[in-house]
Amino acid sequence: MRTSSRLVSGIALILLSLLFSPAQVAAVPPPGADEVRWLWPLDGVRQVVEPYRAPAHAYGAGHRGVDLAAPAGTVVLAPAAGVIAYQGTVVDRPLLTIEHHGGLVSTFEPLQSPLRPGDAVSAGDAIGVVAVGGHATPGTLHLGVRLDGAYINPMILFGDVPRAVLLPCCDPV
Numbered sequence: 001m002r003t004s005s006r007l008v009s010g011i012a013l014i015l016l017s018l019l020f021s022p023a024q025v026a027a028v029p030p031p032g033a034d035e036v037r038w039l040w041p042l043d044g045v046r047q048v049v050e051p052y053r054a055p056a057h058a059y060g061a062g063h064r065g066v067d068l069a070a071p072a073g074t075v076v077l078a079p080a081a082g083v084i085a086y087q088g089t090v091v092d093r094p095l096l097t098i099e100h101h102g103g104l105v106s107t108f109e110p111l112q113s114p115l116r117p118g119d120a121v122s123a124g125d126a127i128g129v130v131a132v133g134g135h136a137t138p139g140t141l142h143l144g145v146r147l148d149g150a151y152i153n154p155m156i157l158f159g160d161v162p163r164a165v166l167l168p169c170c171d172p173v
Contacts, residue, residue: 038079038157039123041108041143042070049140052153064151065107065144067136074130076111076141078121079157080104087113093134096127103148104157108141110134 040046047069055062070076082100089095095109098121113128121127136142145154 037159041077041079065142066154067140067142070130070141071139072130072132075126076128078125078127080123084115084117084119087115094131105146107144
């Protein structure tokens with residue numbers, strides 16, 4: 001009996017460590033995500049070309065954002081109010097970063113924008129147009145979101161990702 005109890009305890013500890021690994025924590029919705037509802041940044045049909053994939057660890061492979069179908073020249077809208085934190089070119093792609101309330105930061109690339117750091121934007125304001133360059137497939141816009149520095153799935157903020165519900169799986173010990 002003691003051996004099976006230790007085995008169950010050991011398995012529980014392993015499962016807890018997996019549940020709370022840095023990569024998994026980054027995928028958890030932000031506090032109050034039920035109240036936060038961002039506007040979709042593009043007019044028209046919502047089409048995710050490449051979904052968010054959380055990395056196994058901080059430096060692991062993954063896709064730290066979503067790629068949205070958007071031909072070059074498409075107007076992009078601010079999903080929520082904020083202040084422009086960065087606008088410029090990184091390596092070979094123009095990008096724009098907005099700091100939002102609650103520790104959220106959004107980055108759009110490739111995006112040409114006339115806005116400058118310090119400019120305030122409201123939800124729904126035009127922030128620029130889709131350009132070309134970077135890792136995103138031509139005809140797409142990459143949207144990344146960080147919460148207090150950790151990447152999260154942006155779709156959570158649009159209400160498009162159902163919350164996971166943990167159910168009991170075993171008989172009580």
